[in-house]
Amino acid sequence: xxxxxxSAVHTDSGASxxxxxxxxxxxxxxxxxxxxxxxxxxxxxxxxxxxxxxxDAFQIAQFxxxxxxxxxxxxxxxxxxxxxxxxxxxxxxxDRISDGRLTVHIISGxxxxxxHREGDYLDKRERYERSDEYIQILRKVWQADGxxxxxxxxxxxxxxYSDVKxxxxxxxxxxxxxxQDAYRVGGQQGDIFGLWGEPLKETAEQIAAVNAVAxxxxxxxxxxxxxxxxxxxxxxxxxxxxxxxxxxxxxxxAQNTELLRHYKTSGRPAxxxxxxxxxxAERGEVHDRCLWTAPAVATNAAGAxxxxxxxxxxxxxxxxxxxDIGCDxxxxxxxxxxxxxxxxxxxxxxxxxxxxxxxAAADRAA
Numbered sequence: 237x238x239x240x241x242x243s244a245v246h247t248d249s250g251a252s253x254x255x256x257x258x259x260x261x262x263x264x265x266x267x268x269x270x271x272x273x274x275x276x277x278x279x280x281x282x283x284x285x286x287x288x289x290x291x292d293a294f295q296i297a298q299f300x301x302x303x304x305x306x307x308x309x310x311x312x313x314x315x316x317x318x319x320x321x322x323x324x325x326x327x328x329x330x331d332r333i334s335d336g337r338l339t340v341h342i343i344s345g346x347x348x349x350x351x352h353r354e355g356d357y358l359d360k361r362e363r364y365e366r367s368d369e370y371i372q373i374l375r376k377v378w379q380a381d382g383x384x385x386x387x388x389x390x391x392x393x394x395x396x397y398s399d400v401k402x403x404x405x406x407x408x409x410x411x412x413x414x415x416q417d418a419y420r421v422g423g424q425q426g427d428i429f430g431l432w433g434e435p436l437k438e439t440a441e442q443i444a445a446v447n448a449v450a451x452x453x454x455x456x457x458x459x460x461x462x463x464x465x466x467x468x469x470x471x472x473x474x475x476x477x478x479x480x481x482x483x484x485x486x487x488x489x490a491q492n493t494e495l496l497r498h499y500k501t502s503g504r505p506a507x508x509x510x511x512x513x514x515x516x517a518e519r520g521e522v523h524d525r526c527l528w529t530a531p532a533v534a535t536n537a538a539g540a541x542x543x544x545x546x547x548x549x550x551x552x553x554x555x556x557x558x559x560d561i562g563c564d565x566x567x568x569x570x571x572x573x574x575x576x577x578x579x580x581x582x583x584x585x586x587x588x589x590x591x592x593x594x595x596a597a598a599d600r601a602a
Contacts, residue, residue, distance in 0.1 A: 239559055239592055240280035241585055242310065242461065242567035243577050245270050245300055247291050262291045268303050270574050275304040277581025283567070286312035286343060288353040294326060301334035308337040310410060314345060315370040316356035316363065320391055323370075324377035325398045327407050336403030340374075341410040341430065342367050344418070346507025360506075364417035366390040371409055371425045378406050410461065414442060414509040422458060423449025428565060429458040432509050433465075433542040434516055435523040440561045461565035462558050463540035465531060468579060472526075472546045479528060479545045482571050486534040510537035525554040531571070540567070552587035559592070 248263040274282050284297040297309040311330070313323065331338040344363040345351045351363070358366060369388045376384055383395040411422035412430030422429040423446045431442055443460055450457045467482060469475040505511055514537050517529035525546075532541040544551045555566050568584070570576020 237459065237564065239564045239566065239588070241278070241580075241588075242281040242283060242463075242565055243274050243279045243580075244283040244285060244567070244569040244573070245274070245296065246573045247296060249574070264299075266574075267296070267299060270577070271300045271303050271307070273574060273578055273581070275307045277578060278585055279307050279577070279581065281308045281310050281339065281565070283310045283341065283569075284312060286314055288350060294330065297338070298330055298333055301330065301337060306337075308339060309334060310339040310341050312341045312343050314343055314354075314356075315367050316345070316351065316358065317354055319393075320370050320373040321377060321393055321396045321398070324374045325400060327374070328378060328398060328400045328402045331402040331407050332400060338402075339408045339410055339428065341412065341428075342371060342421075342426075343412065344421070346413070346505070346509065348506060360415075361417060362390075364413075364415075364421050367411070368421045368425060371411075371421075374409070375406060378402055411458070412461070412509075413507075414512050415507075416445075418508075419445045419449055422446050424453045424455070426458040428461050430461040430463065430565075430567075431563075432463050432513060432540045433527060433544070434512060435527055436557055436561055438512070438516065439558065439563070443562045459565055460563045461567060462563040463567035463569075464527075464542060464544045464555075465540065465571055466544040466551050466568050466576070466580065466584065467528075467570070468546065468548050468551055468576075468583060470547060472550055475546045475550075479530075479543065482543075483530055483534055486531055486571065490534055490536070505537055510539075513537040513542060525557060526550055527554070540569075548583035548587055552584050552591070555584070555588050556591055559588075 245267060247267050248261050249266045282300065284293050284300065286293045293312055297311040300309045327338065327340055344367045345356065369390050373386055373391060377396065377398055378401055380397060383397040385394045386392065408427040409425065410428035410430055411418065411426035429446050431439060439462060447457045467475055467479045469478050513529065513532040517533045521530050522528055526544050528543040528545045531543050535541045544554045558566065568580045
């Protein structure tokens, strides 16, 4: 399948802080402009993120679907919030509304503190086990020709049937994470597996771990999704100047307890992905071609937070480095979300696509 590009919608114009944590509400006009900018700019997918304090992700994904023509919403969904039969019906309905454009991203939850905010008290291992069972139920319901029943570790129901089915029979399922539990569930169940932006060596190791699980399960390897926060300017020098200005803003926001009151968790992050980003940052601020770890430190690695810094040409080459090791879904969202998305679409996406087309033509000629 071709290399595709992912962004992430933001629900208000103030969403520029760590891990989109500065979101304070819902500005419908801004969300509409944002979704259309992604659609017009040629992004293939856009993440609709989930947090206990954020506007409802299902409704945001529906809004995006109805105000765009081609971009595919990737709906982040926590299995502990909605019973799986209800979720299967709701996701199939949304897939119908979007004319088959939906993907669901299963997030098992990396922070006990955040999970407790919505009444989920399973530990991390149990949450991944529940996600595994949840995904199986979604697919069972979508594919069923008649009533189905289930009795598992976390869910039990009898005689359930949904009249609404996804456009293409199934909704693609994405799983993400950096723990062994994440690799296991993603390798066994995921159509897509999401990673945060680590150096090439570490990223290749994670891809190999996921692929090994998929191979052992005798199923297709998931497509690999890798996420960055690119910072671009006309030249590398100007990009680094912009990067350090951005870092100053992030540090200021990190000190604003009122702005982040619903999003902060205490101490060192509990999830392995954030821990890995912080450990990588301790080993160096810049890795490979232009991977910058300072934003991860400033935000306590709250989500995808590493940057690719440079001119559009430099950042495009860096993205192609990840394509070369097996990543074919490239996620780019900036710390100035809407303006950055417009710039990525104008200056970076065409360069990557041009080089990939050149490679494909060379392969055909050979």
